Amino acid sequence: MTHELSHVTGIALAVLSAAALSFGNVWQSRGVKIATARKGDGKFFLTVVKTPVWLLGTALYGVAILLQISSLTFAPLMLVQPIGVLALVFAVFLNPHFGGPKPTVAVYRAMGVCLVGVLGYVIIAAQVSEQRSITDAELVGVLLSLAAVLAVAGVSLALNRGKIRIPVVYVLLGGVFSAFVAALGKTVILRVQGIFAGHAFTLDSEGVLTLLCVIGIGIASALSMYFVQMAYTCNASDVVVAGTTVIDPAVSVVIGIVILHEAANAPPWSLIAIAVAGSIAVVGVLKLSKAETPGSGAPRTEPTAGEAPAEPVAGETAAAGPEPTA
Numbered sequence: 001m002t003h004e005l006s007h008v009t010g011i012a013l014a015v016l017s018a019a020a021l022s023f024g025n026v027w028q029s030r031g032v033k034i035a036t037a038r039k040g041d042g043k044f045f046l047t048v049v050k051t052p053v054w055l056l057g058t059a060l061y062g063v064a065i066l067l068q069i070s071s072l073t074f075a076p077l078m079l080v081q082p083i084g085v086l087a088l089v090f091a092v093f094l095n096p097h098f099g100g101p102k103p104t105v106a107v108y109r110a111m112g113v114c115l116v117g118v119l120g121y122v123i124i125a126a127q128v129s130e131q132r133s134i135t136d137a138e139l140v141g142v143l144l145s146l147a148a149v150l151a152v153a154g155v156s157l158a159l160n161r162g163k164i165r166i167p168v169v170y171v172l173l174g175g176v177f178s179a180f181v182a183a184l185g186k187t188v189i190l191r192v193q194g195i196f197a198g199h200a201f202t203l204d205s206e207g208v209l210t211l212l213c214v215i216g217i218g219i220a221s222a223l224s225m226y227f228v229q230m231a232y233t234c235n236a237s238d239v240v241v242a243g244t245t246v247i248d249p250a251v252s253v254v255i256g257i258v259i260l261h262e263a264a265n266a267p268p269w270s271l272i273a274i275a276v277a278g279s280i281a282v283v284g285v286l287k288l289s290k291a292e293t294p295g296s297g298a299p300r301t302e303p304t305a306g307e308a309p310a311e312p313v314a315g316e317t318a319a320a321g322p323e324p325t326a
Contacts, residue, residue, distance in 0.1 A: 009071075085246055
């Protein structure tokens with residue numbers, strides 16, 4: 001496979017991943033709100049796993065992860081990961097067809113800010129990034145960074161008695177842990193490819209680090225899904241999608257530059273430009289959160305946590321399967 005065809009294949013898989021992620025997030029959001037309205041917080045997780053529409057969304061979320069990891073076998077992390085922002089665009093137009101709120105002018109503006117920020121750092125990163133093998137030292141750096149994020153999240157939850165006061169923080173944490181899944185997944189893919197190329201797996205330092213990567217992927221995946229589900233209970237689904245598709249690639253770019261040295265030969269101005277573009281994307285997420293929050297001036301028809309679904313038969317509809325999109 002040629003270099004160009006490999007990149008095209010990776011991009012195509014990333015686009016499919018974004019589509020699956022968008023549908024999965026919409027259905028997960030509906031399932032969480034149905035479960036919350038039925039049982040409240042007391043039996044939330046027991047109820048949500050029995051909600052068919054949530055299970056369907058979770059299955060699609062898993063498909064999205066598999067497609068995204070597959071795309072990393074054909075193209076660099078900094079190239080394909082930001083393509084996930086397309087899920088945000090898909091979600092904005094999907095939500096009205098699934099009983100969600102119609103996009104307001106403020107929502108469109110916030111989405112535009114997100115897209116401008118992501119497009120900016122993708123264009124710059126594509127020009128200055130390099131695809132290179134990951135050393136053991138760099139892998140240790142990724143694992144230590146994950147451990148640091150775990151510690152910060154754990155302390156924050158402990159100080160707040162298991163709850164986070166600012167709803168959008170759930171979204172941010174979901175996106176951050178998702179980025180580590182991609183970064184560690186890329187490493188595992190490269191090492192598995194090396195094994196198939198003729199290098200046998202051994203329990204030396206390299207083998208142990210690979211196993212730690214797999215464990216890290218499991219932990220980061222579980223926490224990403226947990227924070228995403230919690231985000232659905234107190235944020236609009238558009239905001240949750242923004243977190244998993246904007247924060248994720250922004251963090252991935254930082255990991256690629258700072259730890260994996262994918263932009264080792266990049267001029268200083270490009271790194272500053274990437275930081276500015278990433279900041280713009282984060283501002284877009286915050287604006288979207290404000291635009292989607294009830295009482296902020298943006299009308300909502302989507303039920304909030306603790307409220308009954310807008311449609312009287314929403315539970316029955318969800319149990320029967322997804323609603324038609326048109």
